[in-house]
Amino acid sequence: xxxxxxxxxxxxxxxxxxRILNRTYAPGDRLPRDEDIAQELGCARTTVHRAMQxxxxxxxxxxxxxxxxxxxxxxxxxATFDIPITRREVEDRxxxxxxxxxxxxxxxxxxxxxxxxxxxxxxxxxxxxxxHLADNRPYILEDRWxxxxxxxxxxxxxxxxxxxxxxxxxxxxxxRVDVRFSAITAEGTTAEYLAAPLGSxxxxxxxxxxxxxxxxxxxxxxxxxxxxxxxxx
Amino acid sequence: xxxxxxxxxxxxxxxxxxRILNRTYAPGDRLPRDEDIAQELGCARTTVHRAMQxxxxxxxxxxxxxxxxxxxxxxxxxATFDIPITRREVEDRxxxxxxxxxxxxxxxxxxxxxxxxxxxxxxxxxxxxxxHLADNRPYILEDRWxxxxxxxxxxxxxxxxxxxxxxxxxxxxxxRVDVRFSAITAEGTTAEYLAAPLGSxxxxxxxxxxxxxxxxxxxxxxxxxxxxxxxxx
DNA sequence: AAAATTAATATGTAGCTACATAAAAATGTC
DNA sequence: GACATTTTTATGTAGCTACATATTAATTTT
Numbered sequence: 121x122x123x124x125x126x127x128x129x130x131x132x133x134x135x136x137x138x139r140i141l142n143r144t145y146a147p148g149d150r151l152p153r154d155e156d157i158a159q160e161l162g163c164a165r166t167t168v169h170r171a172m173q174x175x176x177x178x179x180x181x182x183x184x185x186x187x188x189x190x191x192x193x194x195x196x197x198x199a200t201f202d203i204p205i206t207r208r209e210v211e212d213r214x215x216x217x218x219x220x221x222x223x224x225x226x227x228x229x230x231x232x233x234x235x236x237x238x239x240x241x242x243x244x245x246x247x248x249x250x251x252h253l254a255d256n257r258p259y260i261l262e263d264r265w266x267x268x269x270x271x272x273x274x275x276x277x278x279x280x281x282x283x284x285x286x287x288x289x290x291x292x293x294x295x296r297v298d299v300r301f302s303a304i305t306a307e308g309t310t311a312e313y314l315a316a317p318l319g320s321x322x323x324x325x326x327x328x329x330x331x332x333x334x335x336x337x338x339x340x341x342x343x344x345x346x347x348x349x350x351x352x353x
Numbered sequence: 354x355x356x357x358x359x360x361x362x363x364x365x366x367x368x369x370x371x372r373i374l375n376r377t378y379a380p381g382d383r384l385p386r387d388e389d390i391a392q393e394l395g396c397a398r399t400t401v402h403r404a405m406q407x408x409x410x411x412x413x414x415x416x417x418x419x420x421x422x423x424x425x426x427x428x429x430x431x432a433t434f435d436i437p438i439t440r441r442e443v444e445d446r447x448x449x450x451x452x453x454x455x456x457x458x459x460x461x462x463x464x465x466x467x468x469x470x471x472x473x474x475x476x477x478x479x480x481x482x483x484x485h486l487a488d489n490r491p492y493i494l495e496d497r498w499x500x501x502x503x504x505x506x507x508x509x510x511x512x513x514x515x516x517x518x519x520x521x522x523x524x525x526x527x528x529r530v531d532v533r534f535s536a537i538t539a540e541g542t543t544a545e546y547l548a549a550p551l552g553s554x555x556x557x558x559x560x561x562x563x564x565x566x567x568x569x570x571x572x573x574x575x576x577x578x579x580x581x582x583x584x585x586x
Numbered sequence: 587a588a589a590a591t592t593a594a595t596a597t598g599t600a601g602c603t604a605c606a607t608a609a610a611a612a613t614g615t616c
Numbered sequence: 617g618a619c620a621t622t623t624t625t626a627t628g629t630a631g632c633t634a635c636a637t638a639t640t641a642a643t644t645t646t
Contacts, residue, residue, distance in 0.1 A: 303536035303554035321554035
């Protein structure tokens with residue numbers, strides 16, 4: 121048991137956060153300099169610096185050189201989501217995972233896919249459609265396009281056995297990713313594959329990845345009715 | 354012009370990331386110790402440490418004391434979303450913001466709301482329903498419950514003038530938040546208020562906040578058709 | 587051989603110094 | 617007064633030391 125009351129940077133962060141919460145430092149206010157806070161609390165400036173960095177990262181304060189640290193007037197809620205490979209997601213829920221390949225063919229990219237990649241002209245890419253199942257019930261329907269220029273190896277993968285999702289995540293790291301969420305209405309074959317009532321609302325995750333400037337893949341993953349995405353705490 | 358090729362921690366991070374991308378360090382592999390990397394690249398261990406922390410934060414590697422640093426075998430896509438106050442969101446799109454109060458009354462919390470707060474028994478709370486408009490078109494319909502025990506001041510706020518969203522964000526900082534996304538079908542008054550075709554799919558953001566262990570507010574925000582949420586790059 | 591103890595080790599953290607850098611404030615010039 | 621230049625200042629970063637802490641690995645004990 122050490123009797124020293126040495127402050128850790130998380131202690132400092134929590135104290136400063138508490139002061140923001142109880143309005144000692146109100147929205148828009150400028151906080152004291154790191155060094156002054158350090159002196160007041162009896163720790164080093166580096167410790168305060170680390171605490172402040174964390175508060176800035178979480179969106180509570182804004183820091184600027186020479187300008188100092190300000191409590192954000194319009195705090196944003198910042199939420200982080202983990203999007204694991206579908207197999208894991210299913211298995212983590214304690215369900216049995218299954219996978220079915222629906223189609224696999226070279227096609228010309230439609231306008232929507234060009235837009236996602238930021239392409240000027242259409243290209244030939246591998247389009248893979250597949251269904252992921254949880255306990256033998258449809259879970260996620262994915263419609264994927266893979267750039268065979270950046271990823272020719274995909275052509276040799278037996279996609280009936282291994283999902284493109286898994287193969288790509290394991291074998292094709294990306295340097296940039298774009299993720300967006302939306303909702304669509306269940307219609308036609310989408311509704312059929314997901315066994316969703318016609319007209320029901322479906323949650324959609326759109327994910328596009330690049331390596332450097334080169335497109336790798338873009339997927340539209342449509343979840344079965346009732347799907348909910350929860351932020352990391 | 355300094356001729357020193359002193360490495361910054363972001364340089365180190367990028368170099369290590371590049372090695373993971375190009376399979377020098379493959380998924381599941383253990384990376385060299387921070388100190389060895391530091392020596393190899395010619396910088397201090399602290400610099401490597403900072404770089405590694407960042408890679409761990411972004412989900413690329415996992416670190417454990419004594420265990421070392423490992424490339425994650427099943428990398429997750431980690432995406433961060435900023436959820437600003439609705440006024441800002443609208444104005445940032447260059448649209449004119451408007452707001453309409455629909456109803457405001459004390460009610461007993463239904464089961465769904467109890468669940469969101471984790472309450473055992475129902476409670477009386479202030480229920481506020483309101484519509485946010487962008488360029489005079491429905492944008493987001495919010496159905497909010499405010500705990501008047503933790504937040505009695507809300508009762509004195511003129512909610513016809515200021516949205517509860519804005520007042521709470523500005524005046525009631527929270528210490529914990531739960532965010533989740535889903536999709537629902539447009540029906541009844543929801544469809545009416547949002548001027549959405551019956552049966553169309555609507556994107557839903559559910560946000561619940563606490564201060565310490567005390568509930569503050571929970572909102573279900575239903576967006577007009579076509580809404581898309583984009584991750585921060 | 588199994589269990590308990592001890593040692594070794596990689597990451598985590600705090601504090602210090604020194605200097606870099608951006609931006610505001612002060613000053614000087616026309 | 618308007619504009620350009622210099623100074624000041626608060627945060628940002630790199631490197632060092634020293635020690636904390638969580639685990640694994642090795643050793644001893646039963």
